[in-house]
Amino acid sequence: MNIQEVWTKAREVMGPTCRVCPECNGKVCHGEIPGVGGIGSGSSFTVSREYLRSVKVLMDLVYEPAEPDTSLELFGRTWSIPFFMAPIGCMGTNYNGYLTDEDYAEYSIGGMIESGSLAFTPDAFYDELFELQLPVIRAHGGLAVPTVKPWAVPKLMDRIRRAEEAGAVAVACDIDSCGNLLVKKAGKAVYPLSPTAMAEVVRGTRLPFIPKGIMTPEAAVRCAEAGCYGIVVSNHGGRVLEDSPAPCSMLPEIRAAVGDKLKIFVDGGIRSGLDVFKCLALGADAALIGRPYVVAAHGGGKEGVILYSQKILGELQNAMVMTGCHTLADITPDKIRVG
Amino acid sequence: MNIQEVWTKAREVMGPTCRVCPECNGKVCHGEIPGVGGIGSGSSFTVSREYLRSVKVLMDLVYEPAEPDTSLELFGRTWSIPFFMAPIGCMGTNYNGYLTDEDYAEYSIGGMIESGSLAFTPDAFYDELFELQLPVIRAHGGLAVPTVKPWAVPKLMDRIRRAEEAGAVAVACDIDSCGNLLVKKAGKAVYPLSPTAMAEVVRGTRLPFIPKGIMTPEAAVRCAEAGCYGIVVSNHGGRVLEDSPAPCSMLPEIRAAVGDKLKIFVDGGIRSGLDVFKCLALGADAALIGRPYVVAAHGGGKEGVILYSQKILGELQNAMVMTGCHTLADITPDKIRVG
Amino acid sequence: MNIQEVWTKAREVMGPTCRVCPECNGKVCHGEIPGVGGIGSGSSFTVSREYLRSVKVLMDLVYEPAEPDTSLELFGRTWSIPFFMAPIGCMGTNYNGYLTDEDYAEYSIGGMIESGSLAFTPDAFYDELFELQLPVIRAHGGLAVPTVKPWAVPKLMDRIRRAEEAGAVAVACDIDSCGNLLVKKAGKAVYPLSPTAMAEVVRGTRLPFIPKGIMTPEAAVRCAEAGCYGIVVSNHGGRVLEDSPAPCSMLPEIRAAVGDKLKIFVDGGIRSGLDVFKCLALGADAALIGRPYVVAAHGGGKEGVILYSQKILGELQNAMVMTGCHTLADITPDKIRVG
């Protein structure tokens, strides 16, 4: 099986919800929620592709050759690639149900470990989704980052406790899902997370805590002050608020505001190793990739996930070779031109 | 009845003048005057949609949750929403006559009061339009802002007197209609309003006076010096001068010039609660919405107007939740990125 | 006869060379030389329309009303409009020969005088064109500006002498025609005009001398130092060099460089009174309009020329009313926004 075959297979099984477009850019599926689209016009999804495309990469081949080293320290461990799987759930409502959430948990957690990093796993408005992943995570030595919805603090802490029990290496909270109408319709309350509550959560767990859905330098500073381990700069795949800027476009401001106090992850329209390179040059420590991994899992299960990771890795290595970057630390802002 | 049904009904009854496009943006109807289009190429209408779309909104969910408060103090009263109905008249010439101006007065004045704000009502080149609204305004306790054409001062003062008698809470003057060819063709003279005459008008009425059609900081300062209560930043829906900038694009300059001396309303292409949010972040106190309310009234009468207000309000509340704004005062320029 | 009838008639008689497009913008006819197009891709013609369109005009109606005064002092006389006819010749090669150059001279010189300004008349690679206009100019009291090609100085001075004899009020020299391949092919040499030769020409005639085809502040300063009366900022209708900027886009720099030492005319894509307004706000004293006047003359002879002038004038007056400009001196840079 190769990556082309994975995509061919995915195209056969994913319709009509996801069309497996030549470039996954949010144009065809705009407004489809449930489904995989951006909200309304889809502008908050498409803007990410447009912004990433506008970032130019500067070739530089005058340097001492060496194999590029893509390894990364996070959570006290070393990962071999600087990209992770973004949390996506509800295979039966956002996708066509060809895969169950159990299938996807198995393929994604296992596939990402074999890829050299790990999956952020999802929470949802029905409790089963979060629960069904815990045994899979435990079976894989805790190598995943469970992502919990921004429930009221007691329920939030309860889920974090469950994650701890499963041995998870870290825990995330996608506060950006406040705007997710599906969650609201199900009658389950999700809330913004106050700095006070955030600090309480951080104190209440031994796991590194990573809020997802940070889009401003001000909010990032609040996360740092609350003791968070990192943040995910994200607009929830463009699904919760129209006319958001591209998450990656906010990276320079956010990095300038927090310096090294936070690990910065970013998602939104990342579709190649060159995009990962651009995100790192813009200020991120690592990238999250979402929708394409779902395609990969549909087309090839765990192997599809691994093959897709290898494709992205190969492109990242190539970008590093072509720009004279030996390690991820060499991927600095001067390697790109924006605008 | 729901908002989709209102639009479906409107689509049935409004042709051929207004096509009730998926997005009301001035493209299809450009040059149609009479009709609802922008003048000539329509550039002064379409530019508003383009500009608003280009304004990006920054999500921020790290804050203490609270129900967003959309209330606003104006004219010594509290209104529950920061958007009002813009003055549109001549249902028989600009639209197809399915509604009479009497119908529209009833639906709009009543509907906006029940929405929690009020309607700016129109004047026209035939005297009847202004007159027919006065009893409706009186019957609704004066809860409307009659808008008079920029007639010579005596006639202007006469109309303001009529507005006072009807108990109106304020009075506006759409000086931007100087460029309205229909008005000129009818042989009724309208004029620019000099600072001297403006001061005379302000002194001559106990009502707050609001010139509409201010597009520069210089003109706004003159209005403040003349003692006006507020202004409407407007290019008359793009119907009087080609190649005008978007009214909302002038808000930062105008706010900087007048500070808190004037209440600033703005219109032009506002089509969602997110657009209202953007206008407030750019510097407005409140927004006016015109053409979509006419569609709402055609599709659902007074109930249509209310349903449309509720739709806009819901979107505004959502934008406030997603950006960490508890009150309208929190909707500051740092919540957006322009350009 | 009205202006619509003029255009309808022109559409009947001008094909296939000029299609009398809804907007004369250089797109359809690009590369057609002979013909009326811009050179090559036509970019140096189309850029003028794009630039003018991008200039935004700021409405201002808070002022003491007055009839706008469009009069202009030039050559020691007062003209009632600030736009003139650009020199265009060779009706049989650039157009389809429906009009002769004699016809066009009669219509244009007479029509522009009745419009309240005057025509710049053309020179060409065959001597007859220049000569045939002289009696027409003389018959109209010299009210025209003969434009000579940049011949070697003796021939240039000879033509200027002929212009003096015809009583012309001024004389221009379209040095931009150096790039005109038709001229070169005819074996007649045209040259750039050196500052020294320019000063010699200025000293050698009592007529105000106006080089046409100035596009840089540096060249404008040289013209001022040589004693020229004015310049025409022009790229020869985009017909001599690809990828020229829009002439009007250079006005701010050029005006800043020469101050009031030169009268500045500008041409290129001016199609409305609003465009004339924009050119004046950008720094010009007056505009030249070319191709549309040829259309007007084809569709209505002298009357067509006058009707077109009236159309442009009406639009200019409207722009002045809508922006609070009483005189041309009020059309300052703060009335527009560029970009």
Add this chain to the structure above:
Amino acid sequence: MNIQEVWTKAREVMGPTCRVCPECNGKVCHGEIPGVGGIGSGSSFTVSREYLRSVKVLMDLVYEPAEPDTSLELFGRTWSIPFFMAPIGCMGTNYNGYLTDEDYAEYSIGGMIESGSLAFTPDAFYDELFELQLPVIRAHGGLAVPTVKPWAVPKLMDRIRRAEEAGAVAVACDIDSCGNLLVKKAGKAVYPLSPTAMAEVVRGTRLPFIPKGIMTPEAAVRCAEAGCYGIVVSNHGGRVLEDSPAPCSMLPEIRAAVGDKLKIFVDGGIRSGLDVFKCLALGADAALIGRPYVVAAHGGGKEGVILYSQKILGELQNAMVMTGCHTLADITPDKIRVG
């Protein structure tokens, strides 16, 4: 034979690999490698055309006329034109094999000498390509610049030695071909060139050494410090890394960094004498033109190459006349406007 006939003939014989488009801009052939396209989306090829098109040229005809002098000093000799042929090989894989590499060597080397400059000749993953050109170069008095792949230093020096033996005037090294997948697939290792190795190469040959594929000021400075004679600012025709900026867009920064210490060549989308003019104004000493010369050679052999050179030269001379440039040194940044 004229240049139109050359192109007509090329269109007959080059399909389907090269379509001989009206403008060779990388749109139709994007992603075709082998073939002549840019990698992937083709963005690194198309960006060059877009950037060059956006550079505006300022006409200036107020100067003392003189024949433009396009001569250039390089390698201790005088060349009559400031553009050279870029190295392109593998006529049988990148093109359709209508010409052999031997044919192309003969046409290109001979044709460029008669054009007044010379050809940069190619290397490839099979040794024969480099070797087959050496006798042609020798037969033409060494008037060519052999370009070697960035092999390990011993093999690189060996090829340079072969070039010296053939009497070449200089030698180049297209380090940008590190990203060329065809080279890698053939199992031949190419590498970035370290500053140390570069200095070793420079010391090891009496020929001027010119690395090709420099895109940053930092890399250019390293080349200067290593003693290189010049550099080619190039992104390998957009074939090795997606989302590269246009090479010509980097010229101002690179020139500012190295001053006169390096001769700067540039390639990428140069399609006219006006483009050559723009590149020189942006900071280059000379331009390289690639794909169009291959078309010219297919359509007219050596004569096609010469005719194409004459076309480019004529356009360059015209641009110099129209901008008041007597020599190439007059083509300064103030002759253009960027953006």
